Amino acid sequence: MRSASDLIKVLLVEDHRAVAEGLWALLDEYDDLTVVGWADSVSEVVPMTVELSPKVALIDYRLPDGTGAEAAARIREEDPDVVVVFLSADTSDAALLAAVEAGASGYLLKSAGGDEIAAAIRAADAGETLIPARTLMEVLARHRESTRLTAQQTERLQSLTAREEEILALMSHGLDNRAIADRLTISYATVRTHVRGILEKLQVRSQLEAVAKAAEWGFHPASPDPASETDDS
Incomplete structure (x- = not known):
């Protein structure tokens, strides 16, 4: 005992x-x-x-x-x-x-x-x-890699201009390029130029992938404002 x-x-x-x-x-x-x-x-x-x-x-x-x-x-x-x-x-x-x-x-x-x-x-x-x-x-190796990828993803999102973020937000809500052009009162060609910039900065191949990756990385835009902007920036 x-x-x-x-x-x-x-x-x-x-x-x-x-x-x-x-x-x-x-x-x-x-x-x-x-x-x-x-x-x-x-x-x-x-x-x-x-x-x-x-x-x-x-x-x-x-x-x-x-x-x-x-x-x-x-x-x-x-x-x-x-x-x-x-x-x-x-x-x-x-x-x-x-x-x-x-x-x-x-x-x-x-x-x-x-x-x-x-x-x-x-x-x-x-x-x-x-x-x-x-x-x-x-575990530490996986954690370091995850941290590195998270930092890389944040950097890519932060590289977007204000206009690119705005267009990405509208893409996320299902608008196509022509609808985005109408919403922002800018030309269709200008929207396409911004979209190409978004794809390049996020290192993706399509608008759908851009929307999916941005959401995965923490980009959660609010519902679009019904009022549209007029600046072609």
């Missing part, structure tokens, strides 16, 4: 009662683990950490008032000796990176079995890092 001081004290941070109760019952089957409490929100983690002095926090990533990364950061700010393991259904690179940045020792999916969760808690308590370096490097 283990003494209370030998047990690994676990704080559950999970907003779904049924999941929390299931985890509590599951972990209590292991004679070296004991669940000391359950927090269902970010706001509860600090007072419960102070009151219960857990060794390990087992945290879901999605919480009603924030993320598990925020919860982990608050816990470790209050008590740096508490180690954190995430147990989440979120498989995104962003969630994993946020967890790592918050000081997590491990990141498990909710499909993990009881023995795997218990082993992860023990390993984290022993000071081991459960996220393989190769996995982290792959």
